[in-house]
Amino acid sequence: MRQSIIQWFRFASPQSFYPLAGRMIPWFWAAAIIFGIGGLWISFFVAPTDAQQGEGYRIIFVHVPASWMSMFIYLVMAFWAGLGLVLNTRVSGMMAQALAPTGALMAALSLWTGALWGKPMWGAWWVWDARLTSELILFFLYLGFMALQAAIDDPRRADKAGAILALVGVVNIPIIYFSVKWWNTLHQGSTINLNKAPSMAQTMLWGMLLMALSFWMYSIAVALMRVRAIILERERHTEWVKHAVE
């Protein structure tokens, strides 16, 4: 038991995490591509045309995974940031920093695809629907996190300040979601509801699940690529980096 804990902590040092990440990246890419091909196949060739929404509903196969990932990545980011704050491990902070741009990308994709879905279904590019609004606020939270980290020159301080912001954000996300939902029901009782729109067929669920897995693997792969760059940038004056880059 003790042995295995020590084993885990060994990877918490940038020096051993850098090659490990390098070895893992191709596997995550392969998984992302395989799940992606399967998901795309189902979303275009297996899933039947929707009775109400025609072919337009197929946007769901990228919209929902992007929304899921944007929320999930924020949680993972806050987890790494909090871990870095408690255990004072350097890789945790770098991991949080590497995840933020991918999370922001997912939030942006979710908003973009949401708008493209909304136009034919609701007749407007943007509706102040509770979910879209919360997604927008989540996007702002990502931007704040990245801006704070970019503004602080000392990387250790940037990590810790970012960690506090991420944790405050995690506490606030449920409150924000709840308040937006409350606000939404108060102001537009009779308008559209995203829940009712597609009646979920079994194949649709499978398509969405595969696409979500693909997005997940993609996020891990790209975050690991970024964390490798961050490790080298921050540790450039250490001896091991000079040997690692031949």
Place this chain on the structure above:
Amino acid sequence: MNAFLATVRRDLLLALRRKSEVLTAVFFFVIVTSLFPLGIGPEPVLLKKIAPGILWVAALLATLLGLPRLFSADHVDGTLEQMALSPSPLGLLVAGKILAHWLLCGLPLVLLAPILGLQFDLDASTLGILTLALLLGTPLLSLIGAIGAALTLGVRGGGVLLALLVLPLYIPALIFGAGAVEAHSAGLGAGGHLSLLAAMLALAGFFAPWATTAALRIALE
């Protein structure tokens, strides 16, 4: 507790010596709310409908205006480091500073809101709810804002960055605060909104000084 009151007293005294800084935020609040009717038009029905939203957004921005000053002066002259080293817990002193900030930047807004509400043709009971909502909401804004102020302490581009960090976190306060007034006008009763606002205030009152202290310690390292 003595240290807490001493901090509040000290910050109030310092602010009274530099009155213009406090008054700037208050004037900002007055001017911004008066600009909206000029931009939108003087139609009473419309103004009455958007009044709570306008007053609340203006209050958010006015609070934001005072936030960068919350810790910066003490950081520059080294007082903050003395506070961190003092025997009384830093969290208590920070809470004192936040309370002083609210007394200087939040309370004047609460007191002015009923008068500004008259510009929008709000009736007496609506004005009462508006004031009550702001009374519960502005301390919440000061508490959340303090975390942002501590995080951006001594960071370049601090003021704009602070707005970017803090404004998304202000959204629940805005929704429930302005919502209380609207619910009251619609005859639904503002009780639910106000109690949620109070619950958030209690939550922030417990966690925010703690998070602010942690952020300050990082900035002082």
Place this chain on the structure above:
Amino acid sequence: MQWNSVGEFFAMGGYALYVWGSFGACALLMIAEPFLARRRLSDVRKSLARERLADELELQQKNS
């Protein structure tokens, strides 16, 4: 399979703009992002290699 021709597939039952706009944006950004991440890594590596070279040259000059 519900498509009778390639044209029908690309028309997406009249929703082409919305469906391909969504999938296209995802594809574009999800190809661009790894590309940028890779470039960031190779940039650091290049500058590190340059530093190393400079160090070696300095060493040689001292020795000679």
